[in-house]
Each structure stands twice: as C-alpha cells, then as structure tokens.
Amino acid sequence: MAERSTAAVDVADTSGEEPLTAKAGKATDDGAKAEKVSGREQDAAGTDEERAEAIEAQPPELHSGHKLARRYRLEECVTRLDGFSSWRAVDEKLRRAVGVHILPADHPRGRPVLSAARSSALLGDPRFVQVLDAVEENDLVYVVHEWLPDATELTTVLANGPLEPHDAYQLVSQVSQAMAAAHREGLSHLRITPGSVLRTESGQYRIRGLAVMAALRGITCESPQRADTEAIGALLYAALTQRWPYENDAHGLTGLPKGVGLIAPDQVRAGVHRGLSELAMRALINDGATASRQEPACTTPEELAKAVAAMPRIRPPETTFSTPPPYQRTGYQQGSYRQSSGAAQATRATQPVPTPPPPLQSRTGRALKWSVSALLITALGLGSWQLADTLLKREKDQDAPGNSQPAGGPKKHTGKVLSVKGATEFSPLAEPFKEEDAHNVTDGSPSTAWVTGRFKGWPNFGNLPTRADGSGIIVDLGSTKDISGIQATMYRPGQTVEIRAAASSAANPTTLGDFSQRISKLGEAGDKLDVKLDQSVKSRYVLVHITKLASDGASDWFRGGISEIKIFS
Secondary structure, eight states, X not given: OTTHHHHSOOTTOOOSOOOGGGOOSOOOTTSOOOOEEBTTBOOOOSOHHHHHHHHHOOOOOOOTTOEETTTEEEEEEEEEETTEEEEEEEETTTTEEEEEEEEETTOTTHHHHHHHHHHHHHHOOTTBOOEEEEEEETTEEEEEEEOOTTOEEHHHHHHTOOOOHHHHHHHHHHXXXXXXXXXXXXXXXXXXXXXXXXXXXXXXEEEOOTTHHHHHHTOEESOHHHHHHHHHHHHHHHHHHSEESSSSOBTTBEEOOTTSOOOOHHHHSTTOOHHHHHHHHHHHSTTSOOSSSOOOOOOSHHHHHHHHHHSOOOOOOOXXXXXXXXXXXXXXXTTOTTSOHHHHHHHHHHXXXXXXXXXXXXHHHHHHHHHHHHHHHHHHHHHHXXXXXXXXXXXXXXXXXXXXXXXXXXXXXXXXXOOOOEEEEEOSSSOOSOGGGGGGGGSSXXXXXXXXXXXXXXXXXXXXXXXXXXXEEEEEEEEEEEEEEEEEEESSTTOEEEEEEXXXXXXXXXXXXXXXXXXXXXXXXXXXXXXXXXXXXXXXXXXXXXXXXXXXXXXXXXXXXXXXXXXXO
C-alpha cells in the first residue's frame, strides 16, 4: 500500500553507514543488531548476552484481525524482526488508522521501549509523530502511534531529485528546532534518517520514532546531542546533493566516491546554496571548523537551530506562468466559409462598403431628438432638486440639539461601560503567552497591555498547529448582561481580529466553539476596533479573538496584543 512508507516506523532500515558520531559494530543482514553510539569510536553493541536474547526472541504469533485491548485491530504487518513486529492497525473506538509496535513482555528491550514511548508521549510536540498509547498487557508490550497517510517519507522525496534551496532551508530549520525542544526535555532520537522524516502536504516536516526507534534497535549513546546534530547535517547534505555524505550507499542514495573523504555539498553538485552547504558541513564535522570558512561547528541541535536562524531567510521560488499561444482566427468568419484566408481578404478588399446616411436627418428624426433632449433636461432638474433637498435635511439633522456626532464619523457608544470581573488569555491548544498580563486590558490604562510572543516567517502564529485557533483575551462580566458595543484598543495596528460572545448559558468557555455569537466580522484592525450593535446580545463572556499578528518592525517577525477592552451596555 502507498501509505506504508508514510506511516510505519522504519526500524528495519539499515542501509548506509552510521553517522560519524553514531558508529557501532557491524550490523547483521537484517539490521536488527543492537548498537551503542559513542563519539567517533566503534564500540561493542551491547553485551553478547543481551544481543543473543534479542536475536533469539520470537515476535508474538499474531495475525490480521487480532485485537489489542478490544480496540486496536491489526491490519497489515510492515516489519517483523529481532523479536518484535510493527503493524498498520485501526483504532475501532476513534475510527482512525494507527501504527503499533508489539514485543513479548519478556523481551530484553521491552522495558526500555515502554519507558521511551511514555517519555515521548509526555513531550506532546506536534512536530513529532505522536505516541498515543504504551501498554504492557497479556504478556505483550505494545506502543501505538499516529499514522499519517497524507505524509511522504523524505526518502521518497529525494528519489525525485534534490530539494530547492527554500525547501532544504525549511527542512533543516524545522527538524533542528524540533530536536532542540526534545533535548531540552531530555529526549534524543539517535536514528534520524530520511526514512524517519515525513513531509506533509502543507510542507511541514514531522519526525517519527523519537526515543522509541533507538529503544527498539537497542541503540545507546554517550553524546546524543552530537549524534542527532550530525544526523540532521546528513539530511541537509542529502537534500542539497541527492547523495549520502558517506562512502556507502544508503536510503536509496548514492554515497560519495571512496577515498575522497567528506567534501562540501557545493563541490558535489553545481548550483547548491553556499550558506546551506556551509551549514551542512558545520553540522557534519561537529568537532572542528568547516573547510570553507572558519565558523564554529554545531555540536547540538540548539546551536544548529540558532545558526539557521542567523542565516538570511531563503524565500520560495516565484511561480512562473507560461505565455498563452497567440489567438488564431478560424476559417468560419462571416463571408469566408469554405474560402481560403487569402480569398476572403481579397473579397473583403474588393467589396466597397456603403456610406451610411446621416443619422436622424428626417422630420421624424429631428422631432425624436428634441423629445429625448427635453426628457434629459427634465431628469437632470429633478435629480438636482432631490440632491439639494437631501443635503438640506442632513444639515438640519446635524444642527438638531443633542447631536454632536460629525457627519461620516464613527458611531458613539451611548450606553455605560460595564464593570468587569476578570480577564483571561485565550490559548486553547497551547500554553498561554502571558496569563499574568491579561488583567492589563481592563485596568483602564492604555499604557499597559497583554502582548503575544514573537513569531518568524508567518503572521498566523508561526503556522504552528498548536496555535491554529489563534489567541486573544476573554473578558468575564461576572454575570449575563446585555451588550450593545465593544471597544478594543490594539497593541499595534494590522492585526486580524474578530469579536465573539459565548452563549448566555455557557460556563467557563475555553474553546473557539464555545463562543458561538459573532459580534464582528473577521478583518484587519487599526489602532482601535469599535463595534456598535443594532441589537444587544446577552452574554457573560466576550472574546477578542486574534488570528493573525502584525509586523514587529523587524523583517519577517510578527507580534500582536491588546491594550484595553471596554464593553458597553
């Protein structure tokens, strides 16, 4: 099936040489041998006893249709080696496809796999393929993870050719940032290959097998950050050159010529982006400087992510449009049916065109002209009279007592400002930016504000899945009240904002669906967003919802916020 390459964790992939900081003993033919990573030295791959136990272990005797926990129905076995098996399955409770790794409970790697899966699940970073369940039950250990049918392995992508500079930039940027976040939580991968990185249809990259892949393979490491950094450098090298940066062929890619050593990507293939080429070398040779520039080596994903951020941003290529072919006249023009174009042109050239008579020169024509002229004059007079009458009425309305609003200006709120019980930050899918600053929007001082974090590249909160529902401020009026208008002073102009109210029966709304009453349409706001309702609405909670941020002044950086919110009765 086409989905197999995009969903199952490819723990059986052993093609190619390990990165320089991930070398281990020679693998067996099926690639299931346990490995130990230790700098540049080649160490023993675990104890002989542990290795023998793993090789002799037999995968559980399962079959298609078998159910785990009366919920996960096994569909297709995609990997079977080294005492464990990997399956494509169906979660019958949630009606979705999932992947499952299954080991005997007495497998020597069972406990490490269970521990790694639970640690990975606690991270909860959407840039990784998520672990959904990790269970020891009925003499089995099984790990359930996401299945992404709309994603494509980087191995498949590179089979069609090297990536464009913008795509390679996005690859190293997203993968290095994700791994930096994982290492901050004490998690490492140790098996980052083109088969463990997926690209979704939206251009986002997802990493699968965090911690779990190394545990299944029995891989350990004394310097995991260096190993993962070098693996990311190998990915970037392959993306730029369509070559694997070692002598052995691997992952469907041809290795470098034997005996020449590691050479920069821009020396392997013409047209490679110079900055990305140097970045790949800084990650691959991470115990010394690059050959082309004396830049410091990148020894951790954090350092690599900072080096990527320091580069000038590489923009995507402009879309090219082909010029349409010139219009071709057909042979079915008037007077040219079943004639050649030359004959038709000759016919049109020789036939004299009769001169039309002067228009409306008869007695009837002159009478018609005078009638039409009279009607036009009458219509113009009536129109001018109506316009003058309208202007006079508008002047009278403006001079009427109690009307101090200038013509064409915004409507003034006639109701009183409602008292506020409190304000909280709206952040349904991620941690709040600054929950403690939410009260600044109701303190009556425009000099204080609640401000979001800064995002680079995308105004929609960095295009992060955890910020897909935007952010904003929820104002609590304390009880259900009639609302006739809202005035919001924005932290800076240019933000895309809407105002919503929760249903009058809602209690402690936290998701976007809880705010079912739209008070204003979604649109770009200036310094202030002023809304006056024709009919008041009843609600206790009002949400000023931000979906896109404004420019932060610096190139490709975005930030937003709210300074003050007033609600009128």
